[in-house]
Amino acid sequence: MPNVFKPQANTLAKASVAMSLILPVAVLYAGVTFSRSPANTKVHVPLDQPIPFSHKHHAWELGIDCRFCHISVEKGAVASVPPTETCMTCHSQIWTNSPLLEPVRKSWETGAPIKFVNGDVGWNKVNTVPDFVYFNHSIHIDRGISCSICHGAITDQQITEKANPFQMRWCLDCHRNTERFLYKDPEQPNLSPRQQVFNLYLKLQEGATLTRREQEILDGRGDTYKPTEFEIKEGLALVKEYGVIKAQNSDCSTCHH
Numbered sequence: 001m002p003n004v005f006k007p008q009a010n011t012l013a014k015a016s017v018a019m020s021l022i023l024p025v026a027v028l029y030a031g032v033t034f035s036r037s038p039a040n041t042k043v044h045v046p047l048d049q050p051i052p053f054s055h056k057h058h059a060w061e062l063g064i065d066c067r068f069c070h071i072s073v074e075k076g077a078v079a080s081v082p083p084t085e086t087c088m089t090c091h092s093q094i095w096t097n098s099p100l101l102e103p104v105r106k107s108w109e110t111g112a113p114i115k116f117v118n119g120d121v122g123w124n125k126v127n128t129v130p131d132f133v134y135f136n137h138s139i140h141i142d143r144g145i146s147c148s149i150c151h152g153a154i155t156d157q158q159i160t161e162k163a164n165p166f167q168m169r170w171c172l173d174c175h176r177n178t179e180r181f182l183y184k185d186p187e188q189p190n191l192s193p194r195q196q197v198f199n200l201y202l203k204l205q206e207g208a209t210l211t212r213r214e215q216e217i218l219d220g221r222g223d224t225y226k227p228t229e230f231e232i233k234e235g236l237a238l239v240k241e242y243g244v245i246k247a248q249n250s251d252c253s254t255c256h257h
């Protein structure tokens with residue numbers, strides 16, 4: 001993983017978790033309640049970044065594919081954040097005088113990572129799960145789970161913000177009721193699940209007609225979408241088709257190795 005994020009101070013968290021994993025359920029609940037406070041979860045708080053990078057501009061209006069910048073999201077556990085070279089494929093030629101892009105040009109000239117004006121090495125990491133939680137992007141993309149179900153209305157954001165606190169309950173709600181979340185575009189059912197994920201953004205950019213579900217996903221409400229009875233039936237068929245084993249996915253060891 002490239003060294004583009006500021007290190008997180010969570011050594012303490014690691015130590016306390018080793019203990020908390022053997023605590024009874026009541027204590028677990030107390031912990032979950034605590035971790036829901038906004039100060040701790042930073043949901044919908046745009047973070048300070050060295051450059052005001054806009055997904056609305058780049059991913060929606062310009063229609064650049066997520067994978068152009070987050071190159072490992074389909075194949076790896078981490079999505080990765082793009083290095084300076086990726087920005088310079090365009091910004092060595094366009095918007096070359098923008099003062100907002102000065103940190104990119106400086107990084108390009110010096111070979112050092114993108115930094116804040118005060119010298120802090122950015123980008124600030126928006127989304128995290130604690131170190132004792134195992135997460136893997138590729139399996140989710142492979143099952144057609146949209147980025148926006150987990151990351152919210154990212155294509156509408158001028159500054160990236162965390163959409164979900166990523167509580168255990170929230171992960172489990174999908175793992176236990178997967179049929180409510182699996183779907184295909186009814187007009188393009190032959191696309192593979194992973195193609196479905198990226199095709200949604202293409203449809204958005206082209207101004208294509210969206211289903212109610214697709215619209216809610218793009219609006220950042222995909223995790224609370226209420227599927228119709230018919231959609232649940234289709235979801236159950238997909239659970240079967242993809243061979244999703246719900247019990248196994250809800251097993252503690254799936255996320256806590």
Ligand code: HEC
Nearest residue numbers: 053058059064065066069123124125126127147151154160
């Ligand atoms: C032109 C490059 C580019 C494209 C295209 C792009 N991103 Fe990003 N993305 C970035 C950069 C740079 C950051 C780090 C700065 C930030 O958080 O805004 C980032 C951050 C993110 C983050 C937060 C990362 C963290 O710190 O937790 C998410 C989530 C994300 N992108 C999702 C997407 C999705 C979904 C798409 C496609 C719809 C997409 N991105 C398209 C460049 C891009």
Ligand code: HEC
Nearest residue numbers: 051052053057064082086087089090094095098099100101
């Ligand atoms: C595929 C081409 C492309 C790539 C790659 C790209 N950009 Fe851009 N970017 C653009 C275009 C085009 C604009 C002008 C958008 C507009 O205002 O309509 C722009 C505008 C911007 C602006 C606003 C500049 C201003 O003065 O208003 C910033 C900041 C920016 N990009 C940052 C980045 C960063 C950081 C990266 C790398 C993570 C990046 N861009 C990658 C094409 C690109």
Ligand code: HEC
Nearest residue numbers: 066070073078079080127128129135140145146147150166
């Ligand atoms: C099932 C939920 C889920 C889906 C779907 C998802 N993400 Fe994430 N994403 C997460 C979680 C959880 C993290 C924090 C991971 C961590 O801390 O290790 C994260 C972190 C990130 C990051 C920060 C860098 C990293 O890899 O840790 C980026 C960038 C990102 N996601 C982009 C994307 C893009 C692009 C897509 C769609 C192609 C996507 N995500 C789909 C849950 C999801």
Ligand code: HEC
Nearest residue numbers: 134135136139143145166171174181243244245249254255
């Ligand atoms: C919207 C639905 C959804 C959400 C939300 C979600 N997952 Fe998943 N997850 C899936 C599906 C679907 C699979 C694939 C199951 C299968 O094919 O058996 C999966 C599989 C996994 C796996 C197994 C990976 C492997 O390599 O076998 C892990 C680990 C995982 N998820 C962790 C998480 C964590 C942690 C969160 C919360 C931060 C989360 N998931 C949120 C749908 C979801």
Ligand code: HEC
Nearest residue numbers: 020021031032133166167168171172249250251252254255
């Ligand atoms: C789908 C992924 C997933 C599964 C399965 C899962 N967890 Fe978690 N767990 C998480 C995430 C994400 C967190 C961190 C967020 C939070 O604290 O809610 C977490 C946090 C915890 C914590 C720390 C709570 C706190 O407040 O700090 C404990 C203890 C825990 N899990 C125990 C378990 C046990 C026991 C099981 C099996 C019954 C289990 N987990 C199954 C994802 C999962």
